[in-house]
Amino acid sequence: MNKIKALLLIAALGASLAACSTGDGGGGDAGSSTxxxxxxxxxLDPSAYPADYPLIPSADFATAFENLKDxxxxxxxxxxxDVADIFGVDGAYYVNNDFEADDIVYKYYGWYADGGESVLITFEAxxxxxxxxAYAGNGIS
Incomplete structure (x- = not known):
């Protein structure tokens, strides 16, 4: 039980730090596409991620991925x-990869684990x- 509480506390701390970080234009909430x-x-390269991204421990990532699938x-x-809450951290936005079809813009975000697994999420803007x-897993199923 204490282990679960510690993991939840660490996830909350990580999300807080991400939200309060460099002030570069956003925290990736539902009201912002930045x-x-x-x-x-x-x-699109599901294995590319920012150097400062807080990699999610593989076991936690696997649990979050199961929750995402459900x-x-x-x-x-x-x-x-909803997705950020499942993984406990903001995703990374693929800046140059927006896709437009029938006047709908699709944006891509990734979440990454320390074991090389990742998930690419497509959002309609x-x-x-x-x-x-939609989502696509990389190195995880």
Missing amino acids: AGYTVEVSE ANMDGSLSSYQ DGNDLNYY
Whole structure:
């Protein structure tokens, strides 16, 4: 029980630090399409992540990924914040990779584990809101 409390406290501390970090334009909440972490690559690469990204321990990442899959299946994911809450940290925004189709802009964010696993999440951008659309796991199933 104490181990779980410690992990939750660490996750909350990490989220607080991410929200209060460098002041570079956002914390990646549902009301903002600007993330605190960014990935600048010419093509989507699920293994590329920012040097300052707080990698999630693999065991915690696996648990969060299972929670993501469950929430996806039951339709309870709706926003960026829903996903950030599951992983306990902000995702990293793939800056140069927005995709537009039929006047809908899709934005890509990644969450990363210290064991090399990652998940790429696609959001529909509706103004400044990021609405959950889909996910793809990398190195995890």
